[in-house]
Amino acid sequence: MILYNEATRVFHLQSHDTSYAVKITNQGHVAHLYWGRKVSGEYLDGLYQINIRPSFTPSTDLEQLEYSLDTLQQELPAYGDSDFRTPAYQFQLPNGSTVTDFRYESHEIINGKPKLDGLPSVYAEADDEAQTLLITLRDQLTNAVIVLSYTAFRDFSAITRSVQYRNEGTDVLNLNRALSMNIDMPGYNYEMLQLSGTWVRERYIHRRKLEPGMQSIESRRGSSSHVQNPFIALVSEGATEQHGDVYGVNFVYSGNFIAGVEVDPYLHSRLFMGINPFDFNWKLEAGETFQAPEVVLVHSHEGIGGMSRRFHDLYRSRLTRGEFRDKVRPILVNNWEATYFDFNEEKIEAIAQAGQELGIELFVLDDGWFGKRDNDTTSLGDWFVDRKKLPNGLESIVKKVRDLGLEFGLWFEPEMISPESELYRNHPDWCLHVDGRRRTEARNQLVLDLSREDVQNYIVETVSDVLSSAPITYVKWDMNRNMTEIGSALLPADRQRETAHRYMLGLYNVMERITTAFPHILFESCSGGGGRFDAGMLYYMPQTWTSDNSDAISRLKIQYGTSIVYPVSSMGAHVSAVPNHQVNRMTSLETRGNVALSGNFGYELDLSKFSDEEKELVKEQIELCKDIRPIVSFGDFYRLLSPFEGNETSWMFVSKDKTEAFVVFVKVLQEPNGAIGRFRLQGLDPNKSYRLEGQNGGVFAGDQLMYAGHPVPQFYGDFQSCVYRLTAI
Numbered sequence: 001m002i003l004y005n006e007a008t009r010v011f012h013l014q015s016h017d018t019s020y021a022v023k024i025t026n027q028g029h030v031a032h033l034y035w036g037r038k039v040s041g042e043y044l045d046g047l048y049q050i051n052i053r054p055s056f057t058p059s060t061d062l063e064q065l066e067y068s069l070d071t072l073q074q075e076l077p078a079y080g081d082s083d084f085r086t087p088a089y090q091f092q093l094p095n096g097s098t099v100t101d102f103r104y105e106s107h108e109i110i111n112g113k114p115k116l117d118g119l120p121s122v123y124a125e126a127d128d129e130a131q132t133l134l135i136t137l138r139d140q141l142t143n144a145v146i147v148l149s150y151t152a153f154r155d156f157s158a159i160t161r162s163v164q165y166r167n168e169g170t171d172v173l174n175l176n177r178a179l180s181m182n183i184d185m186p187g188y189n190y191e192m193l194q195l196s197g198t199w200v201r202e203r204y205i206h207r208r209k210l211e212p213g214m215q216s217i218e219s220r221r222g223s224s225s226h227v228q229n230p231f232i233a234l235v236s237e238g239a240t241e242q243h244g245d246v247y248g249v250n251f252v253y254s255g256n257f258i259a260g261v262e263v264d265p266y267l268h269s270r271l272f273m274g275i276n277p278f279d280f281n282w283k284l285e286a287g288e289t290f291q292a293p294e295v296v297l298v299h300s301h302e303g304i305g306g307m308s309r310r311f312h313d314l315y316r317s318r319l320t321r322g323e324f325r326d327k328v329r330p331i332l333v334n335n336w337e338a339t340y341f342d343f344n345e346e347k348i349e350a351i352a353q354a355g356q357e358l359g360i361e362l363f364v365l366d367d368g369w370f371g372k373r374d375n376d377t378t379s380l381g382d383w384f385v386d387r388k389k390l391p392n393g394l395e396s397i398v399k400k401v402r403d404l405g406l407e408f409g410l411w412f413e414p415e416m417i418s419p420e421s422e423l424y425r426n427h428p429d430w431c432l433h434v435d436g437r438r439r440t441e442a443r444n445q446l447v448l449d450l451s452r453e454d455v456q457n458y459i460v461e462t463v464s465d466v467l468s469s470a471p472i473t474y475v476k477w478d479m480n481r482n483m484t485e486i487g488s489a490l491l492p493a494d495r496q497r498e499t500a501h502r503y504m505l506g507l508y509n510v511m512e513r514i515t516t517a518f519p520h521i522l523f524e525s526c527s528g529g530g531g532r533f534d535a536g537m538l539y540y541m542p543q544t545w546t547s548d549n550s551d552a553i554s555r556l557k558i559q560y561g562t563s564i565v566y567p568v569s570s571m572g573a574h575v576s577a578v579p580n581h582q583v584n585r586m587t588s589l590e591t592r593g594n595v596a597l598s599g600n601f602g603y604e605l606d607l608s609k610f611s612d613e614e615k616e617l618v619k620e621q622i623e624l625c626k627d628i629r630p631i632v633s634f635g636d637f638y639r640l641l642s643p644f645e646g647n648e649t650s651w652m653f654v655s656k657d658k659t660e661a662f663v664v665f666v667k668v669l670q671e672p673n674g675a676i677g678r679f680r681l682q683g684l685d686p687n688k689s690y691r692l693e694g695q696n697g698g699v700f701a702g703d704q705l706m707y708a709g710h711p712v713p714q715f716y717g718d719f720q721s722c723v724y725r726l727t728a729i
Contacts, residue, residue, distance in 0.1 A: 002132075010033065011135075015157050018038055019037070020034065021041060026064075028104040030074065031075065032185070033047045051066055053068060076182055078100055091165075091175060101139055114132065116291055116294060120536045121252055133149070145165075145168050146163060161295050163179070163292040164289060172285055177277040179272055181297070184268055184269070185234070188268070190237070191210065191234070200583075202546070203229055203562045219257055230257045230534050232271075233246055241304050245300070248311065249273050254534050254536035273295050275292065279500070305639055315566065315567055320542040330361040330522070331622055332363065332474070334366055335347075361406060364411065365409065369394070377418065398471060409472065409476065412466075416447060431446040450507050452506070460510055523541035525540075543572055543600050544566075550575075550580065556666060556668075569600070569634065573599025574601070591721040595721070597723070635661075636653070648668070660727055670718050684706055689728070693725045
C-alpha cells in the first residue's frame with residue numbers, strides 16, 4: 001500500500017515487511033526519508049533534516065540557507081545545480097550546457113504495476129497485489145520531464161524503481177546519463193557486498209567496508225558479464241546470514257551497468273544503479289521518451305539469508321514467466337563434454353539410450369549440429385542441419401530420442417556470426433563494427449548487430465524455423481563473447497553511442513517473440529556459462545547455465561555466491577566427467593551428484609561409458625532428484641557453512657510448510673585427527689520433530705537441530721560429501 005500525507009507531502013510505501021518513504025520538499029525536490037523494516041509511519045516527516053554548512057556547500061534556497069542540494073538526501077540528483085556528488089542523470093542542452101532544474105509537478109498513485117516498454121521487469125498478476133507511485137518532475141526551461149516510478153508489493157518484501165526521461169519541449173536534448181535509482185542513506189557504517197569473478201569463476205562473494213569517496217562496480221562489456229554481477233548490497237556492520245540489516249539492489253538488465261556507493265563529506269552514503277554512462281548517449285527528439293530499466297530493492301532485518309529469500313520468492317513467481325515458472329525442471333543429459341563437435345546420429349542415440357535406462361527425462365544436443373560446424377571457427381548464423389553428421393535431418397534424431405521416452409533439446413548461439421559462414425558472406429555489415437577499423441574476433445566469431453530490425457527478424461525467423469521442424473521442448477541459448485567495435489551501420493553519427501542499449505532492446509524483442517511463439521519450450525540462457533546471469537534474462541528464460549565450470553568443488557563457491565540473489569530454480573547444475581575438463585580435478589560421482597542436486601539437475605558426460613556400479617549410483621541420484629526437486633525448486637534456501645570462510649560447505653532447502661528439508665554437506669580437504677563439531681540447521685519449525693535420514697540419523701526436535709546443532713559428518717579422503725533428508729513426524 002502507498003500512503004500520502006498531503007500536509008507533509010510524505011509518501012510512505014509499505015510492502016509485505018518493508019517501508020520506503022520519500023518527501024516532496026517545499027522547494028519541489030524529492031527527498032529520501034527512510035528505507036528499512038516496516039513501520040507504522042505516521043510521523044515520518046520527522047526524519048527530514050537539513051543543516052547549515054560552510055560556504056563551500058552552496059545554498060539552493062536563499063530564504064532557507066541551510067537548504068542545499070549538496071547535503072539533501074535525494075532520490076534522483078543532478079550535477080551542476082549545487083550538488084557536487086555523483087548525479088543520477090544528465091541532460092545536455094542545445095547550447096552545450098548540462099545544468100537542469102527539475103522540480104515536482106504532480107503525482108499519481110495507481111493500483112497494479114505498469115509494464116516497462118520493451119524491457120523486462122517484475123510484474124503484478126492482479127491490480128490488488130501492488131500499488132505504483134508515479135512522481136512527475138519538470139524542468140521549466142527545457143520542458144523536459146522525469147517520471148519516477150515506485151512499486152510496493154503486498155505479498156513480497158520488495159520495492160521496485162525505474163525512471164522515465166521525456167522531452168516535451170521543442171529542442172533536441174541529449175541524455176548523457178540515465179540511472180534508474182539513487183538513494184541517499186544516512187551514515188556509512190556498512191560493508192558493500194558484491195559478486196565478482198571471471199569465466200569459470202563467477203559470482204564470488206566480496207565484502208569491503210565503505211570509506212569516504214567512491215566505491216563501485218561496472219560492466220563495459222556489452223553484457224552484465226562474468227566479471228561483475230549487476231547487484232550490490234549494503235550490509236550493516238557485523239551482519240551475518242541470520243542477523244543484521246541488509247539493503248540489496250539488483251538491476252533487471254543484461255547490458256552495461258554501473259552500481260556503487262559514494263560516501264560524501266558528511267558521511268552519508270549515496271547508493272546508485274543504472275545503465276553505465278560510459279560511452280552512452282541517447283538523443284531525445286521533441287516528443288521522445290527514454291525508459292530506464294528497473295531496479296529491485298530488498299531490505300532484510302534477518303541478515304543476508306533473509307535478503308536472499310526475499311529475492312528468491314519475488315523472482316520465482318513475479319519475474320520468471322510462462323508455463324515452466326511453477327514446474328519442476330526435467331533431468332537432462334547434454335552431449336557437449338561427452339562428444340564436443342565429434343558426433344553422429346548413432347552416438348547421440350547411444351547416449352540417449354543410456355540416459356533412458358537410468359531415468360533421464362531430456363536429451364540436449366549441444367554445439368555442432370548445424371552448418372559445417374566441426375570446430376568453433378565456422379557456421380554461426382547458418383542455422384540449418386549439418387547433413388554430414390545428421391544425414392536424415394534433425395527430425396530423425398528427434399524422433400529416435402522421443403521414441404525412447406525422452407524429450408529433446410537443442411543448443412543455439414543466435415546472437416553471433418562466424419566470418420566463415422554463408423550469413424557473413426551475404427551480410428558482412430550485419431555485425432557490430434566501425435567502418436575503417438578491424439573487426440576483433442573472440443572464439444572466431446563476431447557479434448550480430450541486434451539494434452537492426454532486419455537482423456532481429458532474421459534471428460526470429462531462422463530459429464523459429466528450426467523449432468517448428470521437430471517437437472523440440474528445450475533450448476539452450478548461448479552467447480560466447482563480449483562486444484568490441486560497438487557501432488551500427490544503420491545508425492547515424494549522433495546515435496552511435498546508443499548502439500549497446502539498442503542491442504539489448506533488440507535482444508529482448510527477439511526473446512519475447514520467440515518465447516511467446518513457443519510457450520511449450522523450456523529456454524535456458526547461457527553466456528560462456530554464467531556471463532549473463534541476471535534478472536533481465538530470467539524474465540525471458542527461467543533458468544541459466546550457472547557456469548561452464550562443472551567441477552563440484554568449484555561449484556560450491558559459484559552456486560553459493562549465485563544464491564545471494566538468484567533462486568536455485570534458476571541455476572543449471574550438472575554432473576560432468578573426471579578428470580574435470582576445466583580444472584582437472586578428480587572428485588567422486590557421489591560428491592558431483594550431491595552438489596549438482598542443488599540446482600536444475602543433469603549430466604554432462606557420456607553415460608554409455610559408465611560401469612554397472614556407476615549406473616546404479618546414477619539411478620539413485622536421479623530417483624533422489626525426482627523426490628526432492630519440488631523442495632529444491634520452490635522451498636526456502638538457507639546457507640549454513642560458507643566455502644569462502646572454511647573447509648566445509650553446507651546449505652539446505654526447507655519446504656514452505658516446514659514439513660520437509662534437504663541438506664547438503666561437503667568437506668573439501670580431509671584433516672588428520674580432526675575436531676569433532678556440530679553444525680546448525682535453519683528454517684525448521686522449532687515445535688516439530690523430524691526424522692533425519694543420513695549420518696547420525698534418527699528423530700530430533702526442530703529446535704535442537706537449529707539451536708544445539710547436529711554432529712558434523714565424518715569422512716575419509718578429500719572432496720567428500722553427504723546429504724540428509726528430514727521429514728516432520
